[in-house]
Amino acid sequence: MLQVGDPAPDFTLTTTDGTPFRLADQRGRSVVLYFYPKDDTPGCTAQACSFRDQYEEFQDLGAEVVGISSDDEASHQKFTKKHRLPFPLLADAGGQVRKLYEVPRALLGLLPGRVTYVIDPEGTIRYIFNSLQRATDHVAEAKKMLQQLQPR
Template sequence: MLETGIKAPEFTLKNQDGEEVSLKDFRGKKVILYFYPKDNTPGCTTQACSFGDRYPQIQEKGAVVLGVSKDSVASHKKFAEKYHLPFALLADPELEVIQAYDVWQEKNMYGKKVMGVVRSTYLIDEEGIIRQAFTKVKAGENAEQMLGTL
């Protein structure tokens, strides 16, 4: 997990529509940057839909939501359309941003050690500084937690 108070690593990734999205595009706004393991899985769907449901309130507080996983642009497109997600899902199949934000870690799955994305969320301020970092977040509570943090 990256520390609070440091400059958030810059990145450019493709969203669910194949358009390039960069962190610097959001200067002047707060960014909720959340990392999740996989599209269309129960926990990730719960988390994404929670952010979608609260997105108008998040926008009222001057923030945007960006979701990142190692899934493809095509997978993100299907996921976003299926659940009517109003925010960008960013594809990081090369794990560049996932590793830059230190969320690619060893996990214990069914007694077996595997590498994967640890569900984590960063709050980045208007200047691009990490203000809060949350690791091992609960999928169903993360959106409400971030709304309260804003």
């Protein structure tokens, strides 16, 4: 897996509204990049809704939240609308970005893993949280790291 201190690999994927999202275009602000297994499953819904409910706090900390799964744009659009998600979900159909970020598979390789990366404004990975089962802990852990990154 990638390590804390590594540069975050750049990529371009399509957002929920069909526009391209390029990580390098986010320089100057932090990014919480979270990989999740599948739209509208219990753990993934809890995670997305937890990010939604605390989204303003992430914005106040200077960060954009971005979710990535292998679901297609239509699935992301439905999931976003159903749960009123204010942040982009990116369609990684072939799993190329998941591979680029070395996100491991979970449960004996049967499921895509759930990993969250906190990337600082310079594009460096500052924190990695990997847990399939503790879906909402990804939100709390990312927020704690962003608070630590704030200038004193």
